[in-house]
Amino acid sequence: MAASDTRKDPPxxxxxxxxxxxxxxxxAASPAGHPWQGLTLFATAASxxxxxxxxxxxxxxxxxxxxxxxxxxxxxxxxxELTAQAVANRLNVVxxxxxxxxxxxxxxxxxxxxxxxxxxxxxxxxxxxxxxxSATYTRLFGADRHLQAVTEHLIAPEQPWLMAVxxxxxxxxxxxxxxxxxxxxxxxxxxxxxxVTAQQQQLSLGGVIHQTERPALTSAELVHALAQQLLTxxxxxxxxxxxxxxxxxxxxxRAIPHLxxxxxLETLTDVDALLAHLRDWINPTKFLLTTRHRLxxxxxxxxxxxxxxxxxxxxxxxxxxxxxxxxxxxxxxxDEELAPIYAVVGGNPLAxxxxxxxxxxxxxxxxxxxxxxxQGSAVTGLYTHIYWQAWQTLSEEARRVLLAMPLVPPDGGxxxxxxxxxxxxxxxxxxxxxxLVRRNLVDVRGDxxxxxxxxxxxxxxxxxxxxxxxxx
Ligand SMILES: Nc1ncnc2c1ncn2[C@@H]1O[C@H](COP(=O)(O)OP(=O)(O)O)[C@@H](O)[C@H]1O
Ligand SMILES: [Mg+2]
Numbered sequence: 001m002a003a004s005d006t007r008k009d010p011p012x013x014x015x016x017x018x019x020x021x022x023x024x025x026x027x028a029a030s031p032a033g034h035p036w037q038g039l040t041l042f043a044t045a046a047s048x049x050x051x052x053x054x055x056x057x058x059x060x061x062x063x064x065x066x067x068x069x070x071x072x073x074x075x076x077x078x079x080x081e082l083t084a085q086a087v088a089n090r091l092n093v094v095x096x097x098x099x100x101x102x103x104x105x106x107x108x109x110x111x112x113x114x115x116x117x118x119x120x121x122x123x124x125x126x127x128x129x130x131x132x133x134s135a136t137y138t139r140l141f142g143a144d145r146h147l148q149a150v151t152e153h154l155i156a157p158e159q160p161w162l163m164a165v166x167x168x169x170x171x172x173x174x175x176x177x178x179x180x181x182x183x184x185x186x187x188x189x190x191x192x193x194x195x196v197t198a199q200q201q202q203l204s205l206g207g208v209i210h211q212t213e214r215p216a217l218t219s220a221e222l223v224h225a226l227a228q229q230l231l232t233x234x235x236x237x238x239x240x241x242x243x244x245x246x247x248x249x250x251x252x253x254r255a256i257p258h259l260x261x262x263x264x265l266e267t268l269t270d271v272d273a274l275l276a277h278l279r280d281w282i283n284p285t286k287f288l289l290t291t292r293h294r295l296x297x298x299x300x301x302x303x304x305x306x307x308x309x310x311x312x313x314x315x316x317x318x319x320x321x322x323x324x325x326x327x328x329x330x331x332x333x334x335d336e337e338l339a340p341i342y343a344v345v346g347g348n349p350l351a352x353x354x355x356x357x358x359x360x361x362x363x364x365x366x367x368x369x370x371x372x373x374x375q376g377s378a379v380t381g382l383y384t385h386i387y388w389q390a391w392q393t394l395s396e397e398a399r400r401v402l403l404a405m406p407l408v409p410p411d412g413g414x415x416x417x418x419x420x421x422x423x424x425x426x427x428x429x430x431x432x433x434x435x436l437v438r439r440n441l442v443d444v445r446g447d448x449x450x451x452x453x454x455x456x457x458x459x460x461x462x463x464x465x466x467x468x469x470x471x472x
Contacts, residue, residue, distance in 0.1 A: 011114035019059075019110040022052050023078040040120040040188075041113070059113040063105075070105035077102060121188065128185045128193045131229050133411040134445035134452060137175050139320055141349075142313030150180055150304055154259065154286055155189050160302035161282035162275070164265075164289040167306035169458040170350025170383070173290035176306060177261050180288070184259060190286075192252075194260040196225045197410045217262070218270060219277045223249065226260065253285040264410070264457060265291040275301075308347030315342060317349060321356040325438055330359055340364075344371045345382070350456055354386045357439030361393045387462040390439055397432035400424060402441060405455045406463050412445050412452030 018035065025031075030049040036042055037051075041058070045051040064071035069091075076082045076090070077098075084102075088095045153160055165173045184190055198217035220242055227245040230252065231237055240248070252258070260281075265271060275298060278287050295301050309317065315338045322330035330338070341364070345351045358367055367389075374385035394402065404422040413421075419429055433453065436442035441459060446452040455463075 009114075009118065011110050015114055016107060016110040019056075019113065020106050022056055023074065023106065023109075025049070026053060026056070026078045027081065039117050040124055041117050055113060056109075059109050059116065062116060063109050063112045067105075067108060070101065070108050073098070073101050074105045074109060125185050125188075128190075129182065131193055132178060132181050132195050133197065134447075135175070135178055136443045136445060136454070136456075137178075138324065140172070140175060140179055141317045141320070142309045143172065143176060143179060146176055146304070146306060147179055147183065150176070150288075151183065153302055153304075154180065154184065154288065157257075157284065160300070161285070162278060162287050162289065162298075162301045163304060164291055164295050164298075164301050165304050165306055166291055166294050167308075168348070169292055169461075170348050170456065171306050171308060172349050173292075173306055174263050175349075177263060177288055177290050181259065181261060190259040191256045192230065192258040194226050194229050194258055196222060196229075196260070196262050198262065198264040217265070217274065219273055222262070222274065222277065230258075250281060253281040254283070257284040257286070259286050259288065261288045261290070263290050265289045265293075271295070309349060309352075310347060311339065311342045314345075314347045314352055315339065317352055318342075318356055321353050321440070322359070325356060325360070325440070327356070327359055330356065330364075337364075340368050344368050350458060351382060351386060353440040354390060357441065358386075358390060358393070360438055362389075383458055384462065387459070390441060393439075395432065395435060397424060397428040398435040399432075401429060401432035402436055402455075402459075403463060405442065405453070406460050408454060410454065410457070410460075412443075412454035414450060414452055418453060 022036075028049065030047040032048075034048060034052060036055060037048075039055070041055050042051060043054065045054060060071045060074060063074075073087060073091070076087050077084070082090075084095050084098045088098045091098070093101075150163065150165070153163055165176055167173055181193055181195065185193060196217070223242060223246045226249055227237075227240070231240070231245060231248055234240070234248070253260075262274075262278075265274075275295075279300070281287070289295075289301075294305075295303070308314075315335055318338055318341055319331055319333075322328075341352070341355060345355050355367065355371070362370075370389060371382070371385060374382045391399070391402075401418065401422050401424065404418060407421045408417060415429070418433070419426065422429060422432075424432065433442060437444055437453075441455065443454050443456070444451055445454055
């Protein structure tokens with residue numbers, strides 16, 4: 001069988017029956033409801049019957065591309081309501097042949113519509129997935145039960161409309177939200193998906209850092225960001241005022257179930273205003289927020305506190321990272337040998353990734369000995385320690401690249417952007433980046449066509465403190 005054939009799943013028998021029934025009912029009254037209303041191909045028309053016939057018509061049109069006769073025969077029999085005898089006369093065959101061709105034709109039409117539906121669904125999923133930032137993870141450990149728990153709340157067609165994933169930095173909030181979106185898109189649970197990443201600090205090119213009093217995401221910026229994702233198909237998009245964008249978004253959100261993620265709701269400055277905004281938009285649309293701060297006093301928000309990884313998952317993550325970073329000694333180490341990493345670092349995925357990155361330079365006992373000094377201090381203390389340790393081992397180029405990273409947008413920037421910001425030669429830039437990627441200080445995201453380089457928000461914070469100290 002050719003490869004292209006194996007890709008095509010044949011329709012289940014019930015679908016063939018539905019196609020036949022719809023053909024027979026071409027001129028019948030509109031039913032109250034129909035299973036095809038759930039198809040991506042379904043478009044609401046004047047009546048449900050018209051909508052169903054439209055699906056048949058686009059199927060017949062497609063079928064005619066490969067089998068004109070079958071398409072013609074089905075039209076004559078069902079749309080034009082000719083008798084089998086009349087069709088036989090017209091096509092110059094006996095009546096029995098018409099019935100035989102009709103049976104085969106219905107089957108081919110069912111296959112055609114089924115295939116068109118599969119293509120259209122894939123296209124829609126791709127379109128929605130393109131709204132997400134690229135993932136920073138290749139595999140998530142210990143996330144299944146969290147995915148399941150949050151999914152249950154998100155797919156319920158009722159409260160909660162607002163959900164918050166809360167935890168310390170590096171614990172996996174963004175990754176969880178990302179994995180949730182992907183799975184909900186794959187299962188077609190939401191008609192539409194939006195994703196907004198709140199910027200942490202405002203930076204300007206040239207390395208001058210403005211830690212402004214400005215909120216990380218104003219309501220106006222939220223409206224612009226969502227409009228950019230969801231409204232650009234409108235022909236008059238470029239003419240829309242902020243208020244018009246907001247009105248259109250409200251109409252959409254109230255009519256069509258969207259899932260909208262607002263990632264990095266870290267600053268509390270503007271959160272009340274932002275939430276007031278979101279409350280106008282809920283039902284059937286749902287919002288998933290990620291934040292480092294607990295939104296305790298918001299009664300209508302469902303809180304999901306993301307816990308740290310357990311020991312088994314933490315060790316599995318360490319091995320996985322070691323494999324990706326080509327550290328065979330770590331990959332093949334026993335659980336007992338790796339357990340001290342968990343004992344010292346805990347189950348914070350980002351901290352674990354950074355520590356594995358350090359194993360290129362330091363042997364495990366040295367590294368752990370050094371980290372024990374920070375053990376017991378707050379997580380931020382642990383991070384500062386890990387970052388400083390990493391910093392000491394970087395080459396001059398790598399440091400310059402890392403210091404350029406806060407100027408890159410949170411979702412990542414490409415090599416050209418980094419070259420502009422860092423002012424390094426292409427070779428130096430590549431070397432510096434390679435070091436940073438090996439140490440997990442910089443993430444490579446995106447696909448084969450385009451590599452995007454990004455840093456975690458905690459790394460950003462560390463760099464800000466660092467640079468500010470130097471500046472002062
Ligand atoms: N369950 C997990 N398994 C493996 N890697 C993870 C997991 N959760 C997060 N990560 C990785 O750890 C880092 C921090 O995760 P992220 O989602 O950015 O955390 P947060 O948003 O809470 O700060 C990222 O590099 C991410 O790819
Ligand atoms: Mg995050």
